[in-house]
Amino acid sequence: MSPMQSAASTRSLAYAWALLACGVTALAATPLLEVVDPANIIVLFLLTVALVARFWGSGPALAAALASVALFDFFFVPPRFTFAVADAQYLLSFAVMLVVALIIGQLMARLREEAESAARREAQTRALYEMARELSAALTASQVAEIVSRFLAGYLRVAASLYLPDQNDHLTRVAPESGVGHDHGPAAIPHVTAVFESGAAMSLAAEESGYAPALALPLVSPVRCRGVLLAAAPSAEAVFAEEQRPLLEAVASLVAIAVERLHYVDVAQQATLNMESERLRSALLSAVSHDLRTPLTVLVGLADSLALARPPLPVALSETATALRDQALRLSGLVHNLLDMARFQVGKARLKKEWQPLEEVVGAALKDLGARLESCPIRIDLAADLPPLEFDAVLMERVLCNLLENAVKYAPQGPIAIEARQAGEWVAVSVLDEGPGLPQGVEESLFELFERGRHEGTATGVGLGLAICRAIVEAHGGTIRGENRPEGGARFTFTLPVGEPPAMEMEEEKAQGDD
Amino acid sequence: MTNAAAPLILLVEDEPQIRRFVRAALEEEGCRVVEAATAKGALEAMSANPSLLVLDLGLPDRDGVDLIRELRGWSAVPILVLSARAAEDQKVEALDAGADDYLSKPFGVGELRARVRALLRRQSAAGGEAVVEFGDVRVDHVHRTVTRGGEAVHLTPIEYRLLCLLLASTGKVLTHRQLLREVWGPGHGERSHYLRIYIGHLRQKLEADPARPCHLLTETGVGYRFQR
Numbered sequence: 218m219s220p221m222q223s224a225a226s227t228r229s230l231a232y233a234w235a236l237l238a239c240g241v242t243a244l245a246a247t248p249l250l251e252v253v254d255p256a257n258i259i260v261l262f263l264l265t266v267a268l269v270a271r272f273w274g275s276g277p278a279l280a281a282a283l284a285s286v287a288l289f290d291f292f293f294v295p296p297r298f299t300f301a302v303a304d305a306q307y308l309l310s311f312a313v314m315l316v317v318a319l320i321i322g323q324l325m326a327r328l329r330e331e332a333e334s335a336a337r338r339e340a341q342t343r344a345l346y347e348m349a350r351e352l353s354a355a356l357t358a359s360q361v362a363e364i365v366s367r368f369l370a371g372y373l374r375v376a377a378s379l380y381l382p383d384q385n386d387h388l389t390r391v392a393p394e395s396g397v398g399h400d401h402g403p404a405a406i407p408h409v410t411a412v413f414e415s416g417a418a419m420s421l422a423a424e425e426s427g428y429a430p431a432l433a434l435p436l437v438s439p440v441r442c443r444g445v446l447l448a449a450a451p452s453a454e455a456v457f458a459e460e461q462r463p464l465l466e467a468v469a470s471l472v473a474i475a476v477e478r479l480h481y482v483d484v485a486q487q488a489t490l491n492m493e494s495e496r497l498r499s500a501l502l503s504a505v506s507h508d509l510r511t512p513l514t515v516l517v518g519l520a521d522s523l524a525l526a527r528p529p530l531p532v533a534l535s536e537t538a539t540a541l542r543d544q545a546l547r548l549s550g551l552v553h554n555l556l557d558m559a560r561f562q563v564g565k566a567r568l569k570k571e572w573q574p575l576e577e578v579v580g581a582a583l584k585d586l587g588a589r590l591e592s593c594p595i596r597i598d599l600a601a602d603l604p605p606l607e608f609d610a611v612l613m614e615r616v617l618c619n620l621l622e623n624a625v626k627y628a629p630q631g632p633i634a635i636e637a638r639q640a641g642e643w644v645a646v647s648v649l650d651e652g653p654g655l656p657q658g659v660e661e662s663l664f665e666l667f668e669r670g671r672h673e674g675t676a677t678g679v680g681l682g683l684a685i686c687r688a689i690v691e692a693h694g695g696t697i698r699g700e701n702r703p704e705g706g707a708r709f710t711f712t713l714p715v716g717e718p719p720a721m722e723m724e725e726e727k728a729q730g731d732d
Numbered sequence: 733m734t735n736a737a738a739p740l741i742l743l744v745e746d747e748p749q750i751r752r753f754v755r756a757a758l759e760e761e762g763c764r765v766v767e768a769a770t771a772k773g774a775l776e777a778m779s780a781n782p783s784l785l786v787l788d789l790g791l792p793d794r795d796g797v798d799l800i801r802e803l804r805g806w807s808a809v810p811i812l813v814l815s816a817r818a819a820e821d822q823k824v825e826a827l828d829a830g831a832d833d834y835l836s837k838p839f840g841v842g843e844l845r846a847r848v849r850a851l852l853r854r855q856s857a858a859g860g861e862a863v864v865e866f867g868d869v870r871v872d873h874v875h876r877t878v879t880r881g882g883e884a885v886h887l888t889p890i891e892y893r894l895l896c897l898l899l900a901s902t903g904k905v906l907t908h909r910q911l912l913r914e915v916w917g918p919g920h921g922e923r924s925h926y927l928r929i930y931i932g933h934l935r936q937k938l939e940a941d942p943a944r945p946c947h948l949l950t951e952t953g954v955g956y957r958f959q960r
Contacts, residue, residue, distance in 0.1 A: 510816060510837060510838075511747055511750070511837075512749075513837075513838050514747075514750055514837040514838040514839070515747065515749040515753070516838075517838035517839070517840065518749075518750060518753035518754065518757075518838065518839070518840075519749070519752075519753050521753075521840045521841040521842070522756050522757060522841050525757075525760075525841050525842060527760065542840070545838065546838065549838050569953070571924055571925060571928075572925035572928075573924075573925060573928040574928060574929065574932050576932060576942065576943050577928060577931070577932065577950050578950075578952065579943055580942075580944050580945055580950060581950040581951075581952045583943075583944050584944070584950075585952075597941075597943045597944070599943065605925060605928070610953050611820055611952050611953035718925075719925060721925070721926065721929065723929075
């Protein structure tokens with residue numbers, strides 16, 4: 218039996234019950250006529266109409282009201298068993314009875330409808346809540362598809378399909394875990410893609426969805442559209458009920474939240490994985506660097522011993538020994554850089570920030586580089602009114618050493634300049650050279666790991682130094698950039714925040730010897 | 733080279749190849765060398781009464797800083813520490829525990845010999861020179877005057893005290909904490925920015941190029957050293 222036929226038969230049955238109820242009332246009231254006034258019988262009929270309205274709705278109540286008036290007239294108003302009325306005042310009774318019966322019937326019927334719709338809403342809410350609960354426990358997209366198709370099939374007799382984007386943002390249908398549900402095939406893909414891209418719901422005809430009239434709803438989350446839910450009517454002939462749309466939209470928003478949650482679970486897992494592999498790599502790096510140190514110390518020491526041997530070695534041998542030592546020292550510098558970078562990448566580098574003048578660390582860096590800067594004139598131009606800055610002296614010395622080494626590597630004849638100026642909340646420190654400058658378009662990538670400005674091999678060293686500079690400067694809340702100077706050569710500038718230097722109580726100026 | 737007058741140096745290092753070239757360098761300097769590979773061996777060798785201890789902080793059997801603390805309980809022998817380059821905290825700890833100087837690995841033989849010479853000289857010189865001269869600066873402890881190129885230089889009391897302290901430990905690294913304690917008194921360990929500012933003032937007043945000092949040297953992350 219089709220739903221429509223069944224609804225019609227239920228309705229005629231209700232009318233039959235209504236009429237039967239009136240008949241029963243008439244029969245039951247007949248014996249009472251001897252003890253009560255006919256006018257009171259009216260009350261019994263009104264009760265019947267109210268009950269009919271309560272159980273079968275407004276249509277049957279109307280029928281019952283009319284039947285009640287007819288039965289009352291026929292059985293209880295003299296002359297009895299005719300529709301004739303002897304006393305004209307009964308006409309007023311009929312009219313009032315009819316009106317009251319109609320009003321009661323309507324009121325009761327509306328009450329009944331409201332109670333029914335409240336119950337329906339409550340059931341709907343409970344079902345939605347159940348689905349939301351299940352969705353919150355879902356671990357995969359196919360579980361989400363399974364839950365939503367089960368809910369819609371059971372509750373609205375709607376066939377649901379879930380479409381989610383792959384890595385290339387192409388929508389594909391997610392098969393529910395148990396394999397139920399209907400695959401609309403490729404026909405629906407262009408339409409759901411349009412919904413996905415526009416973010417607006419769309420009604421599809423049967424031939425568009427490839428199955429039955431359907432509604433395509435975007436899964437809109439706070440961040441972006443996460444996919445499309447396609448809800449199709451049970452069959453090609455069935456009409457898609459528009460009043461189901463609010464519920465479907467509620468379902469779509471629940472599914473959107475579930476899909477977004479799955480997305481972030483994925484992102485978090487990926488991040489954990491990346492972090493783990495990064496940590497492993499850094500641990501390995503630091504272990505390797507550590508083990509390299511001892512042989513490097515030996516190498517530097519032995520080569521140096523040879524170079525300084527008494528009596529002196531022949532010149533050629535002595536030069537070899539010196540070259541050996543220099544290379545070993547350079548290697549040691551690289552290992553040191555590697556170790557630093559490993560510490561930074563693992564996040565283990567703790568900053569020992571202290572307030573101090575920049576001048577001091579500039580002097581220390583120049584002293585540290587010592588012989589390597591011998592052939593190169595250096596101009597130091599630090600603004601006289603520079604405030605003390607808060608930084609880790611050891612790390613800042615590394616930044617300056619790396620920048621100076623870099624300058625001397627690409628512009629060995631110099632001159633090199635170190636400048637520092639305050640500009641508002643920042644102090645900018647620059648290292649300038651008059652070398653060949655930076656190749657166009659590499660200013661940013663210079664600071665990436667293992668990136669080098671030039672490809673020809675006259676100057677050695679991986680781009681680790683600049684990557685470390687960036688890591689250190691950024692850890693201090695500053696920025697670093699490289700650029701070409703209009704007058705030729707490169708300029709590397711890093712900034713440090715001025716912050717709030719601690720208050721200093723300086724002693725009063727008085728001559729020594731007074732204390 | 734092995735005569736009895738030559739200073740005796742105790743070399744404590746667990747890596748034989750490092751011992752080998754350090755020993756060669758020290759003998760080149762005219763010293764006698766006793767070797768030990770462990771802290772235990774070092775304590776036993778102390779009975780030979782060495783004039784200087786060259787100590788690697790990374791010993792297999794004991795923390796090097798710990799060993800320095802124990803030695804300082806009963807010996808004033810100068811201690812030169814060998815330590816990894818990035819380990820500033822360890823150096824500061826060793827110096828605060830009583831070590832006199834440090835060398836970062838890898839180090840050159842020339843540097844090693846210069847440090848050893850300086851420490852041996854410090855030991856033989858009783859110190860307390862009344863007049864110290866470096867560059868064009870002359871410090872007269874008796875009259876408490878400082879001149880530079882013949883002209884009087886005005887120093888505040890704290891600056892003067894700081895300068896005297898550094899001069900008295902010529903060639904030796906003084907940690908921030910040691911300097912703060914001596915000049916400002918105990919309880920000022922957190923005021924290292926004062927120390928840095930005052931050192932800056934001294935450089936302005938006494939160094940030819942304050943940004944590239946030749947005498948008042950920075951040991952980054954560790955402290956300061958005066959060098960003539």
